[in-house]
Amino acid sequence: MKSFLSVVSLLSLASLNQAATINVGHVYWFQLEAAVMDMAYKDLMKEGILPVNYDFKLHSRVGCALYNANLSVIHGVKEATDLYFTENINVLFGSPCSEETKVIGQLAAAANWNLPVLGYLSSDDSLSDKTVYNTLARTSTMSTTFFARAVKAIVVKNGWKKVAYVGSDVYVNNLNRKAVVDELTSAGVGVHVMITKANPTWQSIANSKAMTDLHASARSK
Numbered sequence: 001m002k003s004f005l006s007v008v009s010l011l012s013l014a015s016l017n018q019a020a021t022i023n024v025g026h027v028y029w030f031q032l033e034a035a036v037m038d039m040a041y042k043d044l045m046k047e048g049i050l051p052v053n054y055d056f057k058l059h060s061r062v063g064c065a066l067y068n069a070n071l072s073v074i075h076g077v078k079e080a081t082d083l084y085f086t087e088n089i090n091v092l093f094g095s096p097c098s099e100e101t102k103v104i105g106q107l108a109a110a111a112n113w114n115l116p117v118l119g120y121l122s123s124d125d126s127l128s129d130k131t132v133y134n135t136l137a138r139t140s141t142m143s144t145t146f147f148a149r150a151v152k153a154i155v156v157k158n159g160w161k162k163v164a165y166v167g168s169d170v171y172v173n174n175l176n177r178k179a180v181v182d183e184l185t186s187a188g189v190g191v192h193v194m195i196t197k198a199n200p201t202w203q204s205i206a207n208s209k210a211m212t213d214l215h216a217s218a219r220s221k
Helices: 002-011 031-046 075-086 098-108 144-157 177-186 202-206 210-218
Strands: 020-028 054-062 091-093 117-119 136-138 162-168 190-196
Touching: 020 031, 020 075, 031 054, 054 075, 075 091, 075 098, 098 117, 098 136, 144 177, 162 177, 162 210, 177 190, 190 210, 202 210
Parallel strands: 020 054, 020 091, 091 117, 117 136, 162 190
Antiparallel strands: none
C-alpha cells in the first residue's frame, strides 16, 4: 500500500480535470507479490484514497531470473521492456532483485522512457546514484552499505579479529552479505561465511562439518 501511495503522490502533480488510464507495471519475484499488489489497489479504492479521475490497470510479470533456474538471465529486464512498449505503462514497481533493477533503472532514466520506477526490495547501494538512476525511488529497504558500516563499527569497537557470517541460501537472507563481508575485510577482520540450506534442522547442522569449521575460523585461539 505504501508503494501505491507513492504513485498517488506522483499523480498529484498532474491535472485531475479529465479521466485517464494509468497503466502500472510490476515485476515480481514471488507470485504472492502480485496478489499483495492487487490487494493494496482494491483496499485503496475501497477507502477512496485513489483519485476518481484515474482508472488504474495492473500488469504483473515474473522476474528475478538470477534466483529462478527456469528463467533466462535477463528475463525480468525483458518483461519490464515488454511492459513499457506493449502495455504503455506509466510507472513500474520492481524488480525486487538488485541485478535487474540496475538495468531497468538505467532504461527507465533514458530520455525516451523517463519512467518512474519504485523499488521495494532492491538494496544495492549503487542504486542511490541519482546521476544514473534519476527516475528511481526505493520505499522500504535500508542501504546495505550503512548496515555493513554499523556492523563493522561494533566489531572493531569490541576488538574482534575473526567473525562468522551465518545465513541460509534463501536470497532475502543474504541481501547484505557481500557488503558486510567487504566492510569487515577492509578493516582487517577475517570473515568465515557459513551458508546453510533453507530451514535446516539443528541435527543436520550439528552432524555436519560446518560447526567444526565455524569454531576454527570464527573464534580467537
